Amino acid sequence: MSGLRGTSRRSPGRALLLLLLGALLTTSAGVAACRSKPAADFGAPAATASPVAPAPAPSTAGPVPIQHGRPAATAPDSPTRLAIPALKLTAAVDAVGIDEQTGDFAVPPSVDRVGWYKFGPGTSAAAGSIVIAGHVDSAEEGEGAFFRLGSLEAGDQVELTSTGGISRTFQVVARQRYRKTAIPLQKYFARDGDVRLTLITCGGPFDQRTRHYRDNVVVTATPMS
Amino acid sequence: MLVMSLRRTAAVGAVALIAFGTAGAFASSPAAAAKANAQVSVVHGIPGQPVDVYVNGKKTIPGFQPGKVAGPLSLPAGEYDIALTKPGDAIGDALLTVDDAKVPGGANISLVAHLSVDGKPVLTPFVNDTAKLAAGQARLVVRHTAAAPEVDVRAGGKPVFEGLSNPEQAKADIDAGTVSADVVLAGTSTRVLGPADLNLKEGTATIVYAVGSADDKTLDLVTQSISGLHSAPGGVPSGNGGQADRGPAPAWYGVGIAGVLLGLLGLSRLVAARR
Numbered sequence: 395m396s397g398l399r400g401t402s403r404r405s406p407g408r409a410l411l412l413l414l415l416g417a418l419l420t421t422s423a424g425v426a427a428c429r430s431k432p433a434a435d436f437g438a439p440a441a442t443a444s445p446v447a448p449a450p451a452p453s454t455a456g457p458v459p460i461q462h463g464r465p466a467a468t469a470p471d472s473p474t475r476l477a478i479p480a481l482k483l484t485a486a487v488d489a490v491g492i493d494e495q496t497g498d499f500a501v502p503p504s505v506d507r508v509g510w511y512k513f514g515p516g517t518s519a520a521a522g523s524i525v526i527a528g529h530v531d532s533a534e535e536g537e538g539a540f541f542r543l544g545s546l547e548a549g550d551q552v553e554l555t556s557t558g559g560i561s562r563t564f565q566v567v568a569r570q571r572y573r574k575t576a577i578p579l580q581k582y583f584a585r586d587g588d589v590r591l592t593l594i595t596c597g598g599p600f601d602q603r604t605r606h607y608r609d610n611v612v613v614t615a616t617p618m619s
Numbered sequence: 620m621l622v623m624s625l626r627r628t629a630a631v632g633a634v635a636l637i638a639f640g641t642a643g644a645f646a647s648s649p650a651a652a653a654k655a656n657a658q659v660s661v662v663h664g665i666p667g668q669p670v671d672v673y674v675n676g677k678k679t680i681p682g683f684q685p686g687k688v689a690g691p692l693s694l695p696a697g698e699y700d701i702a703l704t705k706p707g708d709a710i711g712d713a714l715l716t717v718d719d720a721k722v723p724g725g726a727n728i729s730l731v732a733h734l735s736v737d738g739k740p741v742l743t744p745f746v747n748d749t750a751k752l753a754a755g756q757a758r759l760v761v762r763h764t765a766a767a768p769e770v771d772v773r774a775g776g777k778p779v780f781e782g783l784s785n786p787e788q789a790k791a792d793i794d795a796g797t798v799s800a801d802v803v804l805a806g807t808s809t810r811v812l813g814p815a816d817l818n819l820k821e822g823t824a825t826i827v828y829a830v831g832s833a834d835d836k837t838l839d840l841v842t843q844s845i846s847g848l849h850s851a852p853g854g855v856p857s858g859n860g861g862q863a864d865r866g867p868a869p870a871w872y873g874v875g876i877a878g879v880l881l882g883l884l885g886l887s888r889l890v891a892a893r894r
Binding site for chain 2: 406408409410411412413414415416417418419420421422423424426458459460461462463464491492494496497498499501511513527528529530531532533535536537538540541544574577579580582583585586594595596597598599600602605606607610
């Protein structure tokens with residue numbers, strides 16, 4: 395140590411070098427930390443209908459609507475394929491409902507498939523939120539179809555193809571990140587209001603102990619035609 | 620599939636007493652209920668007799684056919700005079716009249732023209748349960764409004780509502796999906812109606828009326844549905860790998876700390892050198 399001190403006394407350049415190296419490392423770490431920060435939210439999810447259900451027309455105006463009292467037998471048109479060119483992603487879409495054990499959205503367990511909420515609006519819906527959720531990743535299978543969902547930008551296109559070969563193209567208008575405890579799911583699963591496509595996955599900090607992400611990432615897209 | 624928590628409610632039966640006494644119970648709050656209009660649907664369950672429906676002396680539903688459901692009418696809370704005539708007949712020659720029917724604010728009501736157990740035309744009000752359903756669930760309501768004895772309602776061959784008599788109703792919230800339902804004489808397997816496939820849509824109350832007359836062989840089903848009772852799922856769990864956690868890798872923390880230490884060391888050397 396005494397030798398070293400002696401050397402540094404003679405040449406302050408070596409101390410400067412240490413200082414410079416320290417600054418370089420600190421800066422690199424800082425840049426890495428900044429880069430890893432999640433992208434900021436943008437846009438507003440498409441307008442939903444007012445929380446109060448619109449009152450049906452007063453009975454005095456026009457004829458009273460008549461239904462024919464037979465059981466309904468129509469199924470909404472199920473999307474079967476989702477394509478997002480900006481992410482070079484094409485994924486098969488399964489019609490899914492609710493996990494009976496948890497009451498949660500039953501996201502397909504296979505990470506390369508995504509799930510369409512079959513109780514809500516389908517591909518050619520005229521109103522409401524068409525919801526598709528997919529894994530960001532899984533412990534068993536690695537990166538999921540929606541691994542890069544959070545990097546979509548306004549204007550990116552999303553194409554939905556349905557059973558009958560019908561397809562509909564949507565354009566990203568908003569991206570939001572919420573804590574799972576605070577996400578306004580009623581709004582994202584609304585069946586009224588302007589028609590929109592809602593893509594949901596997980597994101598944010600990961601809790602190694604509970605094996606859960608803290609947040610949900612939600613991308614909203616509106617139809618281009 | 621059908622896990623039934625069977626709840627049975629006796630309908631307000633008497634024809635003359637068409638007061639919707641319990642209707643307010645389903646309204647969200649008394650204050651809101653007082654202001655909101657009631658939603659009133661009219662169900663025609665009398666075979667072979669089209670009618671004109673008058674509300675407070677005004678022809679509201681002309682040429683109303685059997686088996687159909689009209690409405691909902693949005694009516695301010697109050698008392699209403701209701702009359703059913705043969706199409707084109709004067710209101711004085713009404714087939715059925717009910718005066719001063721009380722309609723409470725905010726309620727959802729089905730007013731059913733049907734046959735009593737002994738085959739006479741009657742009007743029965745039922746209050747519809749429009750409470751929100753859990754995600755994935757559907758509500759099935761069965762109403763016995765036919766000139767027929769006590770019945771059991773079966774789904775997939777298994778009795779789900781037993782010993783239902785005119786004008787009673789039974790209700791259950793179950794998993795959404797299609798069930799094959801039929802109606803048998805209570806305690807027997809003598810089928811009087813069906814089987815019919817019922818598509819119980821998620822977030823929707825499907826109300827099935829047994830109508831007509833067993834003696835006249837005019838028994839039939841009429842269905843009414845009330846949508847918009849859905850709830851969102853509890854959550855969207857969609858990742859358990861942790862790879863998408865964009866927090867800086869632990870190694871970068873080490874690099875940062877090393878950098879700061881090196882910097883401090885360099886600084887102290889520099890200071891020492893200047894002394």
